[in-house]
Amino acid sequence: MLLLGIETATEQVGCAIGGHEGVLASAHCAKGRRHAENLTPQIEFICGQAGIELSDIGLVAVDVGPGLFTGLRVGVSAAKAIAFALSIPMIGVSSLDLLAFTVRYSPRLIVAAIDARRGELYHGFYRQVPGGVQRLSAQQLGTPDDLASELLATNEEVLLVGDGARRYAEVFDGLARVELAEIGNGFPSASSLVQLAHPRAMREEFEQPEAIQPLYLRRPDAEINWSTRHR
Amino acid sequence: MRKGSIAPAPLWWPTGRVRSEHPCSHPVPLVLGIETSCDETAVAVVRDGTEVLSSVVSSQVDLHARYGGVVPEVASRAHTELLVPVTAQALVEAGVTGRQLAAVAATTGPGLVGALLVGVSAAKAFALTWQVPFVAVNHLEAHLYAALLEEPDLAFPLVVLIVSGGHTMLVEMLDHGDYRLLGETLDDAAGEAFDKVARFLGLGYPGGPAIDNAALDGDPSAIAFPRAMRNEGLDFSFSGLKTAVVNHVRENPDVSTADVAASFQAAVVDVLVEKSRRAAADVGARALALGGGVAANTLLREQFLGACADDGIQGFIPTRSMCTDNAAMIAAAGWYRHQRLGPSPLDTGADPRDRLFHR
Numbered sequence: 143m144l145l146l147g148i149e150t151a152t153e154q155v156g157c158a159i160g161g162h163e164g165v166l167a168s169a170h171c172a173k174g175r176r177h178a179e180n181l182t183p184q185i186e187f188i189c190g191q192a193g194i195e196l197s198d199i200g201l202v203a204v205d206v207g208p209g210l211f212t213g214l215r216v217g218v219s220a221a222k223a224i225a226f227a228l229s230i231p232m233i234g235v236s237s238l239d240l241l242a243f244t245v246r247y248s249p250r251l252i253v254a255a256i257d258a259r260r261g262e263l264y265h266g267f268y269r270q271v272p273g274g275v276q277r278l279s280a281q282q283l284g285t286p287d288d289l290a291s292e293l294l295a296t297n298e299e300v301l302l303v304g305d306g307a308r309r310y311a312e313v314f315d316g317l318a319r320v321e322l323a324e325i326g327n328g329f330p331s332a333s334s335l336v337q338l339a340h341p342r343a344m345r346e347e348f349e350q351p352e353a354i355q356p357l358y359l360r361r362p363d364a365e366i367n368w369s370t371r372h373r
Numbered sequence: 374m375r376k377g378s379i380a381p382a383p384l385w386w387p388t389g390r391v392r393s394e395h396p397c398s399h400p401v402p403l404v405l406g407i408e409t410s411c412d413e414t415a416v417a418v419v420r421d422g423t424e425v426l427s428s429v430v431s432s433q434v435d436l437h438a439r440y441g442g443v444v445p446e447v448a449s450r451a452h453t454e455l456l457v458p459v460t461a462q463a464l465v466e467a468g469v470t471g472r473q474l475a476a477v478a479a480t481t482g483p484g485l486v487g488a489l490l491v492g493v494s495a496a497k498a499f500a501l502t503w504q505v506p507f508v509a510v511n512h513l514e515a516h517l518y519a520a521l522l523e524e525p526d527l528a529f530p531l532v533v534l535i536v537s538g539g540h541t542m543l544v545e546m547l548d549h550g551d552y553r554l555l556g557e558t559l560d561d562a563a564g565e566a567f568d569k570v571a572r573f574l575g576l577g578y579p580g581g582p583a584i585d586n587a588a589l590d591g592d593p594s595a596i597a598f599p600r601a602m603r604n605e606g607l608d609f610s611f612s613g614l615k616t617a618v619v620n621h622v623r624e625n626p627d628v629s630t631a632d633v634a635a636s637f638q639a640a641v642v643d644v645l646v647e648k649s650r651r652a653a654a655d656v657g658a659r660a661l662a663l664g665g666g667v668a669a670n671t672l673l674r675e676q677f678l679g680a681c682a683d684d685g686i687q688g689f690i691p692t693r694s695m696c697t698d699n700a701a702m703i704a705a706a707g708w709y710r711h712q713r714l715g716p717s718p719l720d721t722g723a724d725p726r727d728r729l730f731h732r
């Protein structure tokens with residue numbers, strides 16, 4: 143089965159096609175935050191490069207976040223539209239899982255962090271397991287300082303990955319036992335998405351398309367303000 | 374036509390329920406329209422730019438009511454959840470499959486950028502998957518087409534008054550794709566004035582229907598609110614009227630709310646109707662039509678048609694569900710646009726400030 147992966151959780155727009163033979167084609171563009179403009183032409187391009195028709199795809203995998211709200215909505219809307227148009231199943235994958243997956247060969251505690259704007263990060267803790275990584279706790283939203291204290295408290299060797307880690311490098315740089323992954327691993331990758339989703343697709347771990355929604359981890363401001371006023 | 378919340382979302386996967394036909398057996402141009410510029414998630418199938426096969430509108434008005442206005446982030450999230458189920462329902466009701474479509478059209482602006490992007494992204498993905506052209510549609514151009522969609526015999530030059538929460542403009546339509554701006558509001562849109570006055574009077578949200586209702590029991594001549602710029606050109610101004618309402622109520626705390634609502638509504642409608650008939654006379658229009666959410670207002674509908682009859686000009690008001698935001702008008706405008714200009718590129722984005730004029 144061929145999978146199409148769509149990844150738009152950060153400033154980057156990515157898509158990839160793959161299957162049993164691994165990733166056949168992929169395209170990533172991190173310039174200009176042009177999610178809506180770039181995504182469809184990029185998908186058209188990789189189909190051409192892989193020599194397939196979009197209708198040959200048997201499953202759509204999508205990065206559901208956490209990440210940039212607008213980017214996520216572009217990716218999730220397009221992914222659901224394609225899955226609906228082809229009547230094929232979907233699998234949603236976390237952006238933090240994708241980041242951790244790229245550094246899965248490290249024996250250290252892996253911490254993925256995505257820039258959440260407003261001085262906050264989305265983050266998750268991972269440990270290497272055979273064939274990938276395992277998330278150790280819930281994905282969270284918090285400040286870089288809080289994350290730094292948590293890292294210190296673990297008393298472990300830590301590998302920190304993601305654009306959130308790099309954005310607040312000055313908070314994490316001085317910490318003992320904490321290393322920042324190189325910039326090439328700064329964004330979730332659509333190729334990793336296809337690789338991660340493929341075994342799940344083989345096990346038919348599909349999700350109801352209705353259930354696939356961006357993982358926001360933050361309520362709309364208006365809703366927060368409203369509930370504080372009406373307590 | 375369907376309006377209101379969508380019935381239990383149809384299962385859109387697998388889609389065994391949609392009868393499938395040969396993709397090439399449909400010579401008739403069917404366009405799927407998608408509208409997500411504000412707080413309605415709408416999808417429609419229109420044949421030939423004139424025949425509405427389905428028009429599904431899922432209104433988020435209840436989601437926004439407690440905030441007293443549309444919250445962009447709340448709207449964007451709801452569009453993301455609703456768009457595919459609404460699309461599924463529109464296709465099922467029309468009895469067509471995606472591969473029978475001739476094009477997919479979506480609103481690309483003006484509107485809320487985050488909300489627009491949901492519709493644009495899905496529309497381009499549909500177009501790519503079904504191998505049909507994508508057509509970018511200006512939301513205001515679509516409002517112009519609402520009247521033509523229901524009354525294809527309207528003669529050019531046609532003058533259309535678009536009145537909604539975001540816009541108040543008089544447009545001369547000389548032909549398909551050939552428009553001239555005759556006048557527009559210099560401050561608040563008419564619908565915005567309705568919302569603000571309704572909120573001030575404690576009538577709730579949305580303001581249009583609230584004022585319309587309250588005015589039923591009031592005397593429209595009770596208070597002589599100003600008719601701004603009545604005799605100056607074809608532009609509008611409503612912010613002074615809103616201030617006049619506030620001042621009047623502060624000075625007369627015991628005034629009847631129904632009278633205020635009725636008098637305010639009469640002042641707005643007077644100016645809208647007066648300028649529309651003058652615009653039609655100025656350009657020698659053969660027909661006059663209404664569009665936009667405020668066109669659902671009872672008094673405006675009455676007086677508008679009355680004025681057309683008095684002036685001996687063909688007047689047309691689309692049904693209420695065609696006046697408010699819907700996707701049938703997007704599909705219709707998209708069809709005519711596609712005939713004139715062909716497909717839009719797949720790297721089209723949303724343009725929240727897209728203008729119908731000097732593009």
Ligand SMILES: [Zn+2]
Binds near residue numbers: 537698
């Ligand atoms: Zn509108």
